[in-house]
Amino acid sequence: MSFEPITGRYLTVTVGGAPRRIYVEEAGRGRPVLCLHTAGADTRQWRHLMNDAAVTDGNRLIAFDMPWHGKSLPPEGWETQDYLLTTEAYIETVLAVIDAMGLDRPVLAGCSMGGRIALQLAALHGHRFAGFIAIEASDFQPAWYDIDWFHRPDAHGGEMGAALVSANISPHAPPVERWNTLWMFMQSGPGVFRGDLSFYTRDDSLIGRLGRIDTARTPVHLLVGAYDLTCTPEDARRTAAAIPGATLAVMEELGHFPMSEHPEGFRPFFLDALARMPMPRADAA
Amino acid sequence: MLDTFHMVQARLDATPHLQRLGRLFSETVLVEVDGEEIYLGFDRGRLATVTPGPSRKTPWRFALRTDGAALAEFWRARPQPGFHDIFGLVKIGRGRIDGDILCLVRNLRFFKEVMALPRAGQEGAA
Numbered sequence: 001m002s003f004e005p006i007t008g009r010y011l012t013v014t015v016g017g018a019p020r021r022i023y024v025e026e027a028g029r030g031r032p033v034l035c036l037h038t039a040g041a042d043t044r045q046w047r048h049l050m051n052d053a054a055v056t057d058g059n060r061l062i063a064f065d066m067p068w069h070g071k072s073l074p075p076e077g078w079e080t081q082d083y084l085l086t087t088e089a090y091i092e093t094v095l096a097v098i099d100a101m102g103l104d105r106p107v108l109a110g111c112s113m114g115g116r117i118a119l120q121l122a123a124l125h126g127h128r129f130a131g132f133i134a135i136e137a138s139d140f141q142p143a144w145y146d147i148d149w150f151h152r153p154d155a156h157g158g159e160m161g162a163a164l165v166s167a168n169i170s171p172h173a174p175p176v177e178r179w180n181t182l183w184m185f186m187q188s189g190p191g192v193f194r195g196d197l198s199f200y201t202r203d204d205s206l207i208g209r210l211g212r213i214d215t216a217r218t219p220v221h222l223l224v225g226a227y228d229l230t231c232t233p234e235d236a237r238r239t240a241a242a243i244p245g246a247t248l249a250v251m252e253e254l255g256h257f258p259m260s261e262h263p264e265g266f267r268p269f270f271l272d273a274l275a276r277m278p279m280p281r282a283d284a285a
Numbered sequence: 286m287l288d289t290f291h292m293v294q295a296r297l298d299a300t301p302h303l304q305r306l307g308r309l310f311s312e313t314v315l316v317e318v319d320g321e322e323i324y325l326g327f328d329r330g331r332l333a334t335v336t337p338g339p340s341r342k343t344p345w346r347f348a349l350r351t352d353g354a355a356l357a358e359f360w361r362a363r364p365q366p367g368f369h370d371i372f373g374l375v376k377i378g379r380g381r382i383d384g385d386i387l388c389l390v391r392n393l394r395f396f397k398e399v400m401a402l403p404r405a406g407q408e409g410a411a
Contacts, residue, residue, distance in 0.1 A: 145390070155391045163393035167370035171363040226366045229376050 006050045008071075013096035015067065016075075016089060022097060023071035024064040028056025031130070031280050032106035034098065035063040036114025038136075038257060039196030040161050041184040042070025045111070048263030049270060059274060062106070064097055066090075068192050083195035087203050090117045095125065107277045109133035109270075112231065112256060113200045115222075119239070122220055123209035131219040131277035133270070136228050136256050138235035139210060139242065143201035151191035158186040161193040168256030170227035172265065181260045207242075215245030221273045222246060225254035247276065286318050286353065287337055289403055290325065294332040296402040304330040307395040312388065314396070315348035318356060332399070347384030349400070355379040362405040371400060 008025045025043050027050040035046045043063035050061045065072035068083055075081070094117065098106065107130050110118035115137025122132045145164070150157040162185035169178050185193065213220060220243055224236035233250045240248040251258060251269050258266035297303055307330030314325045315338075322338025324345065336343070351359075351374050358368040367377035374380030382389065389396060 145386075149387060149390050160390050160393060163397065164372075164390065166394070166397070167372040171369050227369060229367070229370070229373050232376075 004047075004051050005056065006047060010071075011097075011100050013093070013100045015093050015096055018075050020067045020075060020093070020096075021073050022064050022067065022093075022100075024062060024097070024101070025050065026060060026062040027051065028058075028060045030058040030060055031277075032060045032062060032103045033274070034094070034103065034106040034108050035061060036094070036108070036110035036117065037063065037066070037069070038112035038114060039200055040069075040158075040165070040188040040193035041181075041257075041260075042066075042188075044070070044184055045181070045257060045260035049259055049267070052263075052267065054271065055267070055274070059107075062101070062103070066093060068189060068195065074189070083191050085113075085195050085199035087117070087120055087199065087205060090199060091121060091124065094121060095128065098128065104280065105130045107131050107133065107274070109135065109273070110137065111135040111259065112137070113196055115231075116200060116206060119210065119213070119220070119243075120206055122213045122218060122243075123206070124212075126214055126218045129218055130280065131221070133221050133223065133273045133277070134239075135223045135258065136225065136231045136236075137222060137239065138231040139207045139239045140204040141201060141230060141235065143197065147194045147197040147201060150197070151194040156186075157190060157193060158188050161188065162186045165230075165256065168228050168230050169261045170225060170253055170255035170265075172227075172253040173255065173261040174264075177261050177263065181257050184260075210239065210242040211244070213243045213246070215243060219276055219278070220246040221276050222248040223251060223258070223269050223273060224248065225251045225256060225258055227253075227255035230256050249273075286321055287323060287335065290316070290323055290332075290335045293325075293399060293402045294335055297330075297332050297399055300402070303395060303398055306330065306398070307392065310392045310395055312346040312392075313343065315343075315345040315350075315384075317348060317350040319353050330395070345384065347382065347386065347389045349380060349382055351380040360401075360403045360405065371397060 005027045037045045042065045046063040049055045068074045108118045115134040118132045118134045150161050162182040222240045240246045316323045324336040326334035358364050367373040
């Protein structure tokens with residue numbers, strides 16, 4: 001028997017003036033790389049990369065479950081709350097985890113809504129990071145659907161959400177990983193996917209901020225899958241074009257959850273992205 | 286195209302997990318391909334009837350309208366981007382979905398997998 005190299009622990013941070021118990025996983029040593037999961041999912045999306053010695057050789061990969069997701073509990077009193085993620089709360093949560101863990105200018109890698117908030121952080125708090133890997137990330141995506149469909153008493157929101165997002169998974173993805181990816185959506189708590197989508201489909205504040213990103217100080221590399229219907233290559237190209245100095249790679253055989261749906265296919269793109277990010281300064285090591 | 290949906294009917298009959306997923310689904314769905322109407326009559330997860338149109342008297346819950354070339358690509362083992370999902374067909378302008386969309390979304394996994402039954406590589410799905 002041998003354990004995987006991933007270890008998980010809990011920490012409590014303050015967000016919105018109240019405590020949040022956060023589940024954090026990490027693997028590897030070296031440059032910190034903070035990884036953000038997509039809407040309706042959790043850190044398990046990153047497990048393949050965290051178990052990949054080529055990735056963790058020189059990189060300390062850290063992933064955490066957002067409050068309400070995975071093994072991070074919702075806040076006290078959740079039973080009467082309507083969970084709707086906001087840009088402000090999302091930023092506060094990411095920075096609180098960085099502070100609590102004492103991370104010095106990590107690389108931030110986020111997918112989908114995690115990629116969106118990575119670009120928000122690049123615009124508003126770029127000095128806190130070494131660089132940004134924005135995966136399936138775009139400036140704004142309005143919903144063609146009603147987000148309330150995914151939180152209703154007469155149907156299983158997780159199963160409906162999984163069936164919806166399956167449209168974004170590439171047919172090149174190995175079936176086992178397609179279904180593992182969908183399982184996470186099926187497991188998300190009641191209303192959680194809807195609350196994430198509220199942030200993702202209603203807040204367009206990033207559009208006016210993209211030009212502020214200083215890629216000379218903190219590089220931004222975007223990755224987009226050709227099979228992603230939610231953030232299409234056109235969406236990613238438009239977003240990259242609005243960030244002076246940003247770079248972009250289109251992944252022809254991948255979809256919206258590349259690290260989870262097709263880890264082998266994603267691996268070279270992620271390694272290339274990491275190579276584009278600066279190493280820690282010697283005085284900060 | 287009618288023959289293809291008779292094949293869907295037979296494959297669904299031989300796919301127990303899909304019948305279980307669709308056990309609460311008893312609705313009529315209109316599929317229109319290059320203007321040819323086909324009414325799919327589902328009964329508790331089975332495709333009970335495959336009825337050619339046109340018909341102005343057959344009520345349907347939701348409809349998927351597309352073209353034969355798009356469906357041919359959709360049914361390849363690894364379709365090109367956009368052709369890989371019914372919502373992809375809509376996104377790239379090769380399909381339209383009308384009617385009670387919430388009914389579709391509540392039964393989305395079932396309906397998408399039924400529509401994919403002719404896909405290459407699904408022969409063994411039974």
